[in-house]
Amino acid sequence: xxxxxRIRVETDSQTFEGILLPRSELEDEDHxxxxxxxxxxxxxxxxxxxxEALGTEEHLQVFPEIELEKKEGLPEISMIAxxxxxxxxxxxxxxxxxxxxxxxxxxxxxxxxxxxxxxKKVISPFRVGSESMxxxxxxxxxxLAARELNEGVSGVLITHGTDTLHYTSAILSFMLQNLHKPVxxxxxxxSPDRGSFDGAMNLICSSITAGYSNIGEVVxxxxxxxxxxxxxxxxxxxxxxMHTTRRDAFQPINGKELARVWPSGTIEYLSDxxxxxxxxxxxxxxxxxxxxxxxxxxxxxPELLDFLVDNHxxxxxxxxxxxxxxxxxxxxxxYSWISAVQRAREEGVHxxxxxxxLYGRVNPYVYTNARxxxxxxxxxxxxxxxxxxxxxxxWVLGHTENEEEVRQMMLHNYAGEIxxxxxxxxx
Amino acid sequence: xxxxxRIRVETDSQTFEGILLPRSELEDEDHxxxxxxxxxxxxxxxxxxxxEALGTEEHLQVFPEIELEKKEGLPEISMIAxxxxxxxxxxxxxxxxxxxxxxxxxxxxxxxxxxxxxxKKVISPFRVGSESMxxxxxxxxxxLAARELNEGVSGVLITHGTDTLHYTSAILSFMLQNLHKPVxxxxxxxSPDRGSFDGAMNLICSSITAGYSNIGEVVxxxxxxxxxxxxxxxxxxxxxxMHTTRRDAFQPINGKELARVWPSGTIEYLSDxxxxxxxxxxxxxxxxxxxxxxxxxxxxxPELLDFLVDNHxxxxxxxxxxxxxxxxxxxxxxYSWISAVQRAREEGVHxxxxxxxLYGRVNPYVYTNARxxxxxxxxxxxxxxxxxxxxxxxWVLGHTENEEEVRQMMLHNYAGEIxxxxxxxxx
Numbered sequence: 130x131x132x133x134x135r136i137r138v139e140t141d142s143q144t145f146e147g148i149l150l151p152r153s154e155l156e157d158e159d160h161x162x163x164x165x166x167x168x169x170x171x172x173x174x175x176x177x178x179x180x181e182a183l184g185t186e187e188h189l190q191v192f193p194e195i196e197l198e199k200k201e202g203l204p205e206i207s208m209i210a211x212x213x214x215x216x217x218x219x220x221x222x223x224x225x226x227x228x229x230x231x232x233x234x235x236x237x238x239x240x241x242x243x244x245x246x247x248x249k250k251v252i253s254p255f256r257v258g259s260e261s262m263x264x265x266x267x268x269x270x271x272x273l274a275a276r277e278l279n280e281g282v283s284g285v286l287i288t289h290g291t292d293t294l295h296y297t298s299a300i301l302s303f304m305l306q307n308l309h310k311p312v313x314x315x316x317x318x319x320s321p322d323r324g325s326f327d328g329a330m331n332l333i334c335s336s337i338t339a340g341y342s343n344i345g346e347v348v349x350x351x352x353x354x355x356x357x358x359x360x361x362x363x364x365x366x367x368x369x370x371m372h373t374t375r376r377d378a379f380q381p382i383n384g385k386e387l388a389r390v391w392p393s394g395t396i397e398y399l400s401d402x403x404x405x406x407x408x409x410x411x412x413x414x415x416x417x418x419x420x421x422x423x424x425x426x427x428x429x430x431p432e433l434l435d436f437l438v439d440n441h442x443x444x445x446x447x448x449x450x451x452x453x454x455x456x457x458x459x460x461x462x463x464y465s466w467i468s469a470v471q472r473a474r475e476e477g478v479h480x481x482x483x484x485x486x487l488y489g490r491v492n493p494y495v496y497t498n499a500r501x502x503x504x505x506x507x508x509x510x511x512x513x514x515x516x517x518x519x520x521x522x523x524w525v526l527g528h529t530e531n532e533e534e535v536r537q538m539m540l541h542n543y544a545g546e547i548x549x550x551x552x553x554x555x556x
Numbered sequence: 557x558x559x560x561x562r563i564r565v566e567t568d569s570q571t572f573e574g575i576l577l578p579r580s581e582l583e584d585e586d587h588x589x590x591x592x593x594x595x596x597x598x599x600x601x602x603x604x605x606x607x608e609a610l611g612t613e614e615h616l617q618v619f620p621e622i623e624l625e626k627k628e629g630l631p632e633i634s635m636i637a638x639x640x641x642x643x644x645x646x647x648x649x650x651x652x653x654x655x656x657x658x659x660x661x662x663x664x665x666x667x668x669x670x671x672x673x674x675x676k677k678v679i680s681p682f683r684v685g686s687e688s689m690x691x692x693x694x695x696x697x698x699x700l701a702a703r704e705l706n707e708g709v710s711g712v713l714i715t716h717g718t719d720t721l722h723y724t725s726a727i728l729s730f731m732l733q734n735l736h737k738p739v740x741x742x743x744x745x746x747s748p749d750r751g752s753f754d755g756a757m758n759l760i761c762s763s764i765t766a767g768y769s770n771i772g773e774v775v776x777x778x779x780x781x782x783x784x785x786x787x788x789x790x791x792x793x794x795x796x797x798m799h800t801t802r803r804d805a806f807q808p809i810n811g812k813e814l815a816r817v818w819p820s821g822t823i824e825y826l827s828d829x830x831x832x833x834x835x836x837x838x839x840x841x842x843x844x845x846x847x848x849x850x851x852x853x854x855x856x857x858p859e860l861l862d863f864l865v866d867n868h869x870x871x872x873x874x875x876x877x878x879x880x881x882x883x884x885x886x887x888x889x890x891y892s893w894i895s896a897v898q899r900a901r902e903e904g905v906h907x908x909x910x911x912x913x914l915y916g917r918v919n920p921y922v923y924t925n926a927r928x929x930x931x932x933x934x935x936x937x938x939x940x941x942x943x944x945x946x947x948x949x950x951w952v953l954g955h956t957e958n959e960e961e962v963r964q965m966m967l968h969n970y971a972g973e974i975x976x977x978x979x980x981x982x983x
Binding site: 160171255256259263265372374375422426428433436440450454455457458461464487489490491492494498516519 | 587688882
């Protein structure tokens with residue numbers, strides 16, 4: 130039997146029925162994977178099961194195609210496809226999930242786009258799942274987005290896996306200097322073969338945002354509620370994936386929604402944003418590779434920081450507890466981080482703290498513990514998300530290692546990542 | 557001039573006025589710290605400022621004391637004081653923040669307690685700020701709580717700093733086996749010298765919970781709203797500090813409030829809980845020290861895991877992205893975690909994944925990436941919070957290193973840490 134065939138597998142304890150998927154290069158030969166009717170894939174050991182072929186489902190093999198035509202009066206946008214659920218489709222001949230390979234294919238899941246915008250280009254610079262993104266991919270995205278915007282499109286869509294979509298929106302917010310057009314990160318929490326597919330509405334709303342909105346920032350455009358009502362346009366530096374599966378997983382943190390966009394075309398602006406104009410954008414993409422992120426917790430051992438210093442890391446973002454604390458108690462000296470932080474600082478390693486609470490702001494002035502770290506030159510990242518502060522540190526250290534310049538840049542508000550008073554919109 | 561004196565400091569740019577605090581052992585001699593009238597402390601370099609003494613504020617030196625008397629008919633509770641803002645008071649003679657040293661002192665901030673419960677004992681086993689807690693302190697708390705409950709009190713209060721209060725509520729949930737009385741973790745987000753002090757109401761509501769409620773679990777009892785309306789009683793394994801300063805910072809994650817408690821004495825039960833009875837509780841306190849927590853992010857280097865394996869760590873909890881993913885892409889082989897995880901597993905290191913989204917559930921069956929990790933024996937921690945899964949791993953590995961036993965224990969629901977369907981109460 131072949132991938133795409135419907136099969137039934139009987140094991141000692143259970144019976145599974147679904148479509149046989151092609152074997153991934155990551156899987157060994159003792160296992161097969163089938164897509165169950167509920168949309169989930171399951172891996173089963175062949176050794177323990179009896180397999181029965183149920184035939185190929187003919188009706189699934191036909192996939193609609195539509196023609197693209199440039200329509201007068203529609204705004205032009207470009208799309209950069211990086212991978213992820215949004216830019217995938219189930220190939221029913223093989224049962225496998227495929228990346229979209231051609232511009233036209235995006236219309237398979239969302240034909241309505243053709244009425245809204247003219248999709249000038251779909252660029253697929255690499256295929257990397259969002260959980261595997263590195264500092265190699267970010268500059269490529271920034272350069273492409275800048276090029277497309279400077280060539281005159283109204284906005285750019287970047288289709289992206291949702292795992293790290295908010296990391297990418299943050300780093301692009303720093304890299305795209307003098308940005309005055311919308312760059313929309315868009316993804317899907319559910320795959321196109323499922324009834325609950327959210328990618329179509331997200332694509333429609335992000336196209337409206339890219340083509341028609343007045344917002345000149347890097348934003349995420351994802352479901353604002355679990356139902357198909359509207360999408361929330363969220364600032365790229367103030368957003369986080371807060372749920373594994375909910376369609377409204379992307380939530381504003383220490384910030385407000387910039388706008389809500391309805392698939393009908395309505396845009397409701399809800400807070401201040403940088404406006405749209407035709408100024409040239411530049412991509413400022415140098416990153417320092419040797420930057421790490423650590424999270425503080427009870428019994429956390431400072432030897433982790435020592436290891437990073439030994440291995441020539443230049444910056445470390447620490448998710449400190451609450452207002453920005455690390456263990457310092459002399460009662461448990463072997464777990465105190467004072468010496469390790471002091472040594473790191475002496476060796477010129479830049480250390481920044483953000484809060485693992487996520488909401489709220491670090492503050493070195495309340496407790497002695499924090500003032501001590503502050504006096505060692507630890508940078509307190511205000512109300513920045515840890516993920517955002519981590520990427521900002523890598524970006525800043527790509528530009529300078531001068532102590533005072535690093536401090537100034539880290540505490541400079543480039544893209545709304547620091548607010549003086551953090552509104553908590555949803556709680 | 558002496559600590560406790562009111563002083564004015566003039567620097568080139570600013571003037572500060574407040575109470576001189578005693579110099580901490582952590583501070584150098586060039587700095588002084590003053591408590592400003594808004595309640596915050598600020599450190600100032602002496603070299604650059606001119607200091608003027610404004611005298612001692614006499615009226616602040618008197619502190620009320622009340623007598624304790626055992627009242628018939630009131631439930632008996634015991635209190636374990638560990639430190640933190642809740643168990644502190646500003647000594648206006650010296651200006652310093654002091655731990656409560658005697659049982660009676662808790663009534664200084666909250667005299668109403670005497671009408672509600674009979675405080676049989678206040679035990680102060682150690683003084684460690686909550687950001688500095690280690691695996692040495694947890695067994696002490698569990699042993700003391702078990703002893704007090706078995707000696708007949710209705711419930712136990714543990715006053716605690718808020719930074720890691722939810723870590724402590726989680727580990728005690730695992731350590732206190734066969735628990736059928738309330739063990740209430742209680743803290744304060746604002747200090748007793750501030751008008752917005754929340755500790756008094758939290759103490760009252762936690763005393764009501766410990767003395768009168770039917771709940772036989774480890775819970776946190778903290779403000780349910782920013783105003784002084786009621787406290788939320790939250791399951792110790794399903795709670796997290798989600799804001800640095802808000803009084804309602806403690807929020808249920810993947811769980812519902814167990815109850816609301818009003819200072820008037822009303823208890824409103826909102827979801828299922830383990831009930832109260834007089835069965836003996838046992839403290840099962842063995843922890844494996846060599847357990848670490850890592851957080852995945854773009855460009856995260858697997859050498860961190862290698863370092864832990866080299867250093868004989870026995871378990872690692874990884875905050876994976878979304879449904880439980882780590883970088884595996886062959887496009888960026890030097891950042892793929894496959895070899896490092898494989899090596900760790902071959903050397904018998906137990907690896908568990910929880911989601912950095914916090915809300916929702918990890919699931920190894922959706923994407924190939926996760927199935928691969930699952931096939932390497934990575935444990936997928938369902939809807940457990942990363943912090944909870946980290947502590948559970950340390951507790952489980954304190955009992956066994958047998959592969960199958962570890963798996964069974966990690967996926968066994970001991971204290972409501974795993975739910976089959978996670979309600980999202982607040983969003």
